[in-house]
Amino acid sequence: LSFQFMQRGLDSQTKKQLEEEEKKIISEEHWYLDLPDLREKESFIIEERSFMPCEDLLYGRMSFKGFNPEVEKLMIQMNSQGKEEEIEVDDKMEADVSDEEMARRQYETLVGTIGKKFLRKRDQRVLQDEDEDGNTNTRPSKKAKKKFLKPQD
Amino acid sequence: QYVPVRGDHVIGIVTAKAGDVFKLDVGGSELASLSYLAFEGATKRNRPNVQVGDLIYGRFLVANKDMEPEMVCIDGSGRSSGMGVIGQDGFLFKVSLGLIRKLLAPKCEIIQELSQLYPFELVLGMNGRIWVKAKTVQQTLIIVNILEACEHMTAEQRKQVLGKFSGN
Numbered sequence: 001l002s003f004q005f006m007q008r009g010l011d012s013q014t015k016k017q018l019e020e021e022e023k024k025i026i027s028e029e030h031w032y033l034d035l036p037d038l039r040e041k042e043s044f045i046i047e048e049r050s051f052m053p054c055e056d057l058l059y060g061r062m063s064f065k066g067f068n069p070e071v072e073k074l075m076i077q078m079n080s081q082g083k084e085e086e087i088e089v090d091d092k093m094e095a096d097v098s099d100e101e102m103a104r105r106q107y108e109t110l111v112g113t114i115g116k117k118f119l120r121k122r123d124q125r126v127l128q129d130e131d132e133d134g135n136t137n138t139r140p141s142k143k144a145k146k147k148f149l150k151p152q153d
Numbered sequence: 154q155y156v157p158v159r160g161d162h163v164i165g166i167v168t169a170k171a172g173d174v175f176k177l178d179v180g181g182s183e184l185a186s187l188s189y190l191a192f193e194g195a196t197k198r199n200r201p202n203v204q205v206g207d208l209i210y211g212r213f214l215v216a217n218k219d220m221e222p223e224m225v226c227i228d229g230s231g232r233s234s235g236m237g238v239i240g241q242d243g244f245l246f247k248v249s250l251g252l253i254r255k256l257l258a259p260k261c262e263i264i265q266e267l268s269q270l271y272p273f274e275l276v277l278g279m280n281g282r283i284w285v286k287a288k289t290v291q292q293t294l295i296i297v298n299i300l301e302a303c304e305h306m307t308a309e310q311r312k313q314v315l316g317k318f319s320g321n
Contacts, residue, residue: 050158051279057257060162060279061210061235062264065272067287074235 155180155250155280157216162236164245164278165224167207175203177211180247180280183221187211191225193233201238208239208284210276239276243286244293250281252304263303266315267296 051057059078063071155163157179165177165185175187187209192201203209215223226236256264256277267273273287273296283300287293295318303311 049156050160051254052160055254055257056259057254058259059235060257060277062275062277063273064268064275067272067274071235071274078234 154182157181157183157185157213157222158279159213159216161216161279162210162212163224163280164239164276164282164284165209165211165280166245167203167205167209170203170205175209177209177224179222179224179278180282181222185213185222185224187224187226191227192237193227193231203238208245209237210239210278211236239284240286243274243284244297245282245284246297246301247281248283248301249304250279252300253277253279253281253283256283256300262308263300263311266311267299270296270315270319 048054059075061071062075063069066072157163163179165179165187167175168178168184169176173189175189176184177187179185189195189200189203190197191211191214195201209224209226211224211226212228213222214225226233228234228236255261264275271287271292273285273292275286275296276284278284283297285293285296285300287296299311299314302314306314
């Protein structure tokens with residue numbers, strides 16, 4: 001089958017016209033439902049086939065008076081799972097440091113560490129001394145060089 | 154008649170072992186399938202010890218009217234949380250679905266009163282099956298009979314009956 005609109009020689013306009021006409025012919029051969037467009041109704045009904053959430057049923061395995069201690073542990077665990085969810089929603093963990101504070105701190109330290117990288121050697125030493133001064137109150141001006149210590153007999 | 158519903162916990166009886174899959178009778182119109190990998194800690198080499206005739210407490214993973222129901226003995230995070238093969242001894246019997254719902258209600262008087270009698274273990278399946286195990290056969294049967302009769306007794310009659318047994 002060679003559709004006329006597929007021929008390369010023809011102008012684009014005539015091509016388009018032919019295309020449309022032949023599309024119509026083709027589509028008429030295809031079967032389609034001649035129904036009006038039904039809008040999907042937003043249903044407010046949700047189907048729930050299980051009884052569990054309706055009546056808040058307990059867990060099916062039970063043990064009484066210590067007959068099966070594992071099952072008794074399970075009972076406490078499973079039956080409090082529902083309540084735990086409620087509690088979680090109510091109180092959120094209050095962070096020790098607020099988000100802004102955290103971001104600010106991180107930024108400052110980051111700037112510091114990268115800035116150090118580009119310091120010249122002298123400046124680096126000064127920085128080091130300043131840090132150490134903070135730790136110890138009195139110290140000699142020069143750092144004592146680490147010497148080899150003879151092991152005592 | 155029980156209709157399998159996804160998420161429901163039921164007691165199933167193993168009727169057949171077909172290669173890697175067990176066929177369970179859950180009281181519905183079809184047999185449910187249970188893969189041997191659907192147990193906690195099961196691998197191809199480490200197979201669960203399940204024989205024909207065993208009782209399994211599991212939940213439905215797939216349960217719709219177009220497909221065969223599928224069960225698993227594992228929860229969302231891969232733990233068994235009480236599911237799996239139900240141990241030796243004990244007694245399995247059927248009750249109506251309505252009674253199961255009543256028994257599983259948060260503050261069920263029947264269960265509370267029974268729990269005062271003597272130590273025992275109970276598994277309730279949403280498919281109407283209950284499994285009971287107590288120290289002696291007699292105690293087990295007493296509990297079975299009370300649960301079966303509960304449907305038709307009023308609260309007073311029940312307390313009367315339980316009063317008789319709490320002396321023993």
